[in-house]
Amino acid sequence: MKTLWIVLGVIVVTVLLIGGWLIGGLNHVVRLDEAVNSAWAQVENQLQRRNDLIPNLVSTVKGYAAHEKEVFTTVTELRSQWGKAATQAEKMEVANQMSSAISRLLLVAENYPDLKANQNFLTLQAQLEGTENRIAVERMRYNRDVKAFNAYRRTIFGGMFASMRGLTRPREYFEADESAQEVPVVKF
Numbered sequence: 001m002k003t004l005w006i007v008l009g010v011i012v013v014t015v016l017l018i019g020g021w022l023i024g025g026l027n028h029v030v031r032l033d034e035a036v037n038s039a040w041a042q043v044e045n046q047l048q049r050r051n052d053l054i055p056n057l058v059s060t061v062k063g064y065a066a067h068e069k070e071v072f073t074t075v076t077e078l079r080s081q082w083g084k085a086a087t088q089a090e091k092m093e094v095a096n097q098m099s100s101a102i103s104r105l106l107l108v109a110e111n112y113p114d115l116k117a118n119q120n121f122l123t124l125q126a127q128l129e130g131t132e133n134r135i136a137v138e139r140m141r142y143n144r145d146v147k148a149f150n151a152y153r154r155t156i157f158g159g160m161f162a163s164m165r166g167l168t169r170p171r172e173y174f175e176a177d178e179s180a181q182e183v184p185v186v187k188f
Contacts, residue, residue, distance in 0.1 A: 025161040032149040036171050039142035046135040047095050054079050057124045075101045092174050139174045146171040
């Protein structure tokens with residue numbers, strides 16, 4: 001009788017340990033997925049902040065550099081495209097193009113001494129530069145969380161847990177556009 005209780009005790013403890021491990025693994029993959037979703041929401045939050053600042057910056061700069069219509073047109077069009085982008089991949093692509101256009105816009109500003117002295121422009125420029133830095137930080141955090149999720153998903157048990165939760169596809173990294181490696185050129 002004593003042996004039966006010991007065997008039952010071992011079985012119960014084993015079942016509890018395996019159940020705890022299974023529940024822990026299933027919950028861990030969900031936490032990783034939610035971390036990626038949260039990080040992406042922060043990227044979008046900062047992209048939206050930039051999107052909201054651009055009309056003010058463009059209006060301010062237009063008054064001083066009216067003949068640089070191409071840069072302003074590009075920035076305005078990209079702002080509109082970002083608002084219409086439906087998928088994460090589309091938003092990433094437009095955001096990368098926007099970063100490049102904003103760099104060109106800030107270079108235009110460097111060539112206008114009166115513009116650089118305008119307090120409204122300086123304030124908007126500082127906010128925009130701060131936003132670009134925030135976007136870079138949030139992209140880094142997003143990619144860090146994507147890496148953790150994708151790496152866990154590729155482990156033996158992580159893959160099993162991800163499959164059980166329906167999280168079988170890898171998450172997409174936010175990569176810089178190839179044109180970001182080129183130095184922007186402003187011609188007059």
